[in-house]
Amino acid sequence: MTVTGPSTTTGDTVLPPLYVANDRRALARQGETLRAVRTQLTFLMLATAAAALAEHLRSHFASWVAAALYALTTVIGLHTARRRARAHWQAHRAAAETLKSLAWQYMVHGGPFHSGVGNPDAVFAERLEERLRELRKVGWQDIRDDADGAGGAGAGSGGAGGAGQITPGMRAVRAKSFAARRDIYLRDRVLEQLVWYGNRAAQSHRASVRWSSLTAALTTLGLLAAALRAVGVLGNWDFAGLLSAGAAAAVAWQEVRRHRPLTYAHSLIEQDLETLRVAMGTTVTEGQWAEAVAEAERLVSPQHTDWLVRFGS
Template sequence: MTVTGPSTTIGDAELPPLYVYNDRRALARQSESIRAVRTQLTFLMLATAAAALAEHMRSHLASAGAAVLYALTTAIGLHTSRRRARAHWQAHRAAAETLKSLAWQYMVHGGPFHSRVRNPDGMFADRLEERLRELRKVGWEDSRESRDGAGTGVVGQITPGMRAVRAKSFAARRDIYLRDRVLEQLVWYGNRASQAHRSSVRWSSVTASLTSLALLAAALRAAGVIGNWDVAGLLSAGAAAAVAWQEVRRHRPLTYAHSLIEQDLDTLRVAMGTTVTEEGWAEAVAEAERLVSPQHTDWLVRFGS
C-alpha cells in the first residue's frame, strides 16, 4: 500500500541507530582533537614567554618554569598521539555519513535503491556491510556488539520511518528529499562557508599583525630601544601558532570547498524539483549524495589549499 503526502519530517529518530551513535562519537572526538591542539599551542606560547622572561631577567626560577611548560607541551603532544582523537573522529564521521547517505538513498529510491530493485533491504545490508568492512581496515570500531552500541545488525539499521518513506509516492519522496536532505545540506554548506571565510580573514589578520609587530620589535632591539627583551621571538612564536591553528582548522580551503558544493547543490536542487523525472530520479539522488560526501569535500579541499 502506498502512503501519500509529503508531511513526514525526517530527523535522527528515523535514521539508522548506528548513524546516531557514530555522529555523536564523531562530535565528541572532534571536540577532543581541537581542544588538544588548542591546549598544546597555548602551553607552547606560555613556555616561549617564560623563556623570554628568563633570558631578560637572568632568572633560574623563570628558566625552570619555562622548562616545565615545555615538558607539559611535549606530554600533551604524546597524550594526543596515543588518544588518536583526530583519526577516530574521521572514522566515526565517515561511518555516520555512509549510513546517512545510504539511508536517504534507500528511502527515496535513489542511487542503487531505485524502484525496480526487488530486495532493497538485502541490497541495503550488502552495501552497508561492504562500506563498514572498509572502515574497519582503517581502525573504525564497530559498536553494534557493545553495551552502548546501536542496533543488532545491518538489517536492523532500517528503521520503520525509513520504510514508511520508501512506501510513499514519487512526488512525496521527492518533496521530502528536497526539503529534509538537499535544502538542509544547502543551508549547512552555506553557513559553514561563511563561518570559514570569517575565521580565515580573522586569523590571517592576526598572523599579519603579529608578523609586522615582530619585525618592528626586531628593528627596535637592533636600535637598542628595548634592550635585551626578545619580544620579536615571542611575537614570531605567536604568528607561527596562528598559522598552525589555521592549518588545523583549514579555514581557507574549506571556504573554497563549501562554496563550490553549495553552488553545485543549489543547481541540482532546482533541476530535481523541476526537470528531473521519475526515470532519472535515482541518478539525480546519487549525484546529490556524491556532492555532499566527505570524500568530495576532501577532494575539493586539496585544490583550495
C-alpha cells in the same frame, strides 16, 4: 517546483541508530582533538613567554617554569598521539555519513535503491556492511560489538546486520509516492544541506579573515620588535621571538581548522547542489531520479569535500 511546508520526517529518529551513535562519537572526538591542539599551542606560547622573561631577568626560576611548560607541551602531544582522537573522529564521521547517505538513498529510491530493485533491504545491508568493512581496516570501532559503548543499546538492538539498521520511519518514507518522496528529499535533505554548506562557507570565510589578519599583525609587530632590538631600543627583551611564536601558533591553528580551503570547498558544493536541486524539482523525471539522488549524495559526501579542499589549500 517550490518545496515548502513542515518537515515530513523527524530528523535523526528516522535514521539508523548506528548513525546516531557514530555521529555522537564523531562530535566527541572532534571536540577532544581541537581542545588538545588548543591546549598544546597555549602551553607552547606560555613556555615561550617564560623563556623570554627568563632571558631578560636572568632568572633561574623563570627558566625552570619555561622548561616545565615545554615538558607539558611535549606530554600533551604524546598523549594526543596515543589517543588518536583525530583518526577516530574522522572514522566515526565517515561511518555516520555513510549511514546517513545510504539511508536517504534507500528512503527515496535513489542510487542502487531505485524503484526497480527486487530486494532493497538486502541491497542496503550489503552496501552498508561492505563500506563498514573498509572503515574497520583504518581503525573504525563498530559499537555493535560493544554493548557498553555510547549508544550501545540503541545501535546494538538493531545491529545484527545492515538490514537491522533500517528503521520503520525509513520504510514509511520509501512506501510513499514519487512526488511525496521527491518533496521530502528536496526539503529535508537537499535544502538542509544547502543551508549547512552556505552557513559553513560564511563561517569559515570570517574565521579565515580573522586569523589571517591576526597572523599578519603578529608578523608585522615581530618585524618591528626585531628592528627596535637591533638598534638597542628594547634592550635584551626578546619580543620578536614571542611574537613569532604567536604568529606560528595562529598559522598552525588555521592549518588544523582549514578555514580557507573549506571556504572554497563549501562554496563550490553549495553552488553545485543548488543547480542540482532546481533540476531535481523541475526537469528530473522519475526514471532519472535514482541517478540524480546518487549525484546529490556524491556532492555532499566527505570524500568530495576533501577532494575540493586539496585545490583550495
